[in-house]
Amino acid sequence: MATPEQKKFVSQIDANKPALIDRLAKAVSIPSVSGDASYRKHCFEMADFLLDELKRLGATAQLKPLGKQVLDGQEIELPPVVFADYGNDPNKKTILVYGHFDVQPALKSDGWDTEPFTLVHDEKTGRLYGRGSTDDKGPVLGWINVVEAHQQAGINLPVNLKFCLEGMEESGSVGLDELIAAEKDAFFRGVDAVCISDNYWLGTTKPCLTHGLRGITYFKLTISGPARDLHSGVFGGVVHEPMTDLFAVMSKLVTPEGKILIPGVNELVAPLTDEEKQRYDVMDFTVADVEGATGSKTTISTDKATALMARMRYPSLSLHGIEGAFGEAGTKTVIPAKVTGKFSLRLVPDQTPEAIVELVTKYVEAEFAKLGSKNTVHIASEHGGKPWLADPNHWNYEAAVKATQTVYGVKPDLTREGGSIPVTLTFADTLQKNVLLLPMGRSDDGAHSINEKIDISNYIEGTKLLGLYLHEVAAHAA
Template identity: 45%
Template structure:
């Protein structure tokens, strides 16, 4: 019996190897079509932060829905309500696209692929070498806004399903898509939509895959964690109106001076967070995790040179990665109400708002962080004995996300990477925040993996964002291989 089972396994592996070669050849022969599709998607200025581009955002969702519909998917464009702008105007939110490729009556596993097709703002005059909305191929790199974040990965998943369909091969697992258009501005309306669909669309989903992330180096990676984000406004208010520094300077206690003082109390020059209780809440850094970080492919000097600084906080690879991924950080982002235009304006602002964030990690809770920060800043402010008023408000409280890399979902990822790239992947975390991961996990209680194909140098959110041809095409093969590997996981 044992020999017979082994023979069946070997036969199945041989059959899949043959199928994979066919699928791989199909992908290679359609590279031009895939680039054309990406060019068409990049040309749609789906900037979710710009209300004047809302029409293009709606168009983008329609294009996604139509592409999935042409593949034979059961497609729905889900209305998620409206958005109120700061000026009081109300706009309809872009619909969320769901699609289902389910044909087995419940015997196969079902994966749900999450992605987004909205983008960050981009203008040629911001420093782009090319038109950001005209995909430009230079030395094997495809430059355009949204090319890597997240249009090419979404398309690669669609191409993976398309390849099976074109070759009349049965999908090894059922595949569902959840594609949104407001990720770059906070995924407005998505949490409620996910909650409303947990007993319908998500009821038969076994695993969730997110490819809205990138590799750390030239070695492929699997991502198993992200930091959360507690974003604060600290408002200091003093005089009833802005004042002239020549007339009032030296006679009033200035709100800006108070604000700079309390912002300076958040973090030391060496990067130590000074808010009591923050560092003490961080999960223990185990020996096993240290060894994992030690084996990751990462060059500190190249990282420093790419940023363009003379010195980093840490020169040791493990320490640097740990503080990028699994330790909290404080970043001060800006001051609202201050004079920031070119020139010299001798104004004393009556009210200023400092904006800063704390990227939190396990085992930090946003509500606890809010209390710690508020109490600490109020105590620092009280010591200044200022007549001005301080208000502290947390406006974002996104939780961190962490997965178990020993689970079968990650073993499948390792096998898929090995098949396509012939290397073992790095297991990495993201320093940023992907709130949808925690939302999907908390609402659906399904396992999640982040399976990136973006390059380490893609320039997400920056000028000259790109996706390499190599990552786009080989990434499509990776997704094809991954669907097979997930089909080998025994259903509960």
């Protein structure tokens, strides 16, 4: 049940609604695309915008430069990270919030119905359209809205807040890991837990908390033989063909039902507990959601929990492509001299990229040897990322569950995501603190696509959620 202070905060947010939408409109109007050198100045503009907002609220805020990078053939300055402290009461818990103020590229000509960098309020649907509305300017401003509403309502913020807002998330977070490591005992000192609002509900109606992400290892399997491409009319049946060998080996990696065939890989998966199984049973999700998202009826399992577990708690192996193969239209009779098959595994606890690389390498070499081919095989792995799993019984999660119940009247789903959000792992590993992923938007927000939106209700109720979460954190500490 909400306390009088929580109620005051909630009504302040309701009263502020038009101003909060205006603030989001200002942020969206700054086209802070990090992946295009010609937009770089807008990333700086966006950092300044946030710096000003935070300073206006009395936070100790600063821009941390990250140095230079080469982009589009020119050496340019990386956008700074915005660091800010709000409150330093040793009797309060300190929550670190992370978000990003850069966005994906967007042009009206990509197929947007409205100007991407103008926030458009669709009165009929209650949606706010614009690049960055949900990813991640809405959530970042949510935290600022929370601090402001406390001041206006004359309530003390019950925790200390630290802000870490970056401007390169959509472009590989260049320089961020190093900054976090360097500031571990400086800016990040005293952090009790971390909250990141930069993902989405599983569906469109029920809030969720996310406590796990899959890791990844990417492989390039190269088979080479002849010194040059050959003609099948002259050499077909005469030489060992690299493509034939590659197909033979790649067909041994995974079955059409998605079962990974590499010995030892599935054995590393942490066992499923009854408690965990129940979470999948109650999740707001149907197999029809998969069919809608894929535009097909190709879901392997028609059982909801099985489909969810396939995405969230089991590894997967996907075949991505073949480099060096004849890929154009037509009927060229070439025998490619060298081909590279690309595949990756999404990893889950207790798998590590190192263990998987060893198992895959050994298996691929053994399978190739069975072919008796005179070609040669080489396997290389790239960008390994560990899976991440946080303890959902930690007070950080309990606080978010309670706040969700107050705002939305339901117990949130406890989800894991099939992809990765690398900074999550950096914070968890470097600071050794519990990290909570607390999404604001919905699954259909279109974060990286055209017509990105956030529903007004998600922006406003989501802001209340962030604020009440901080109150529940403090209540737990008391």
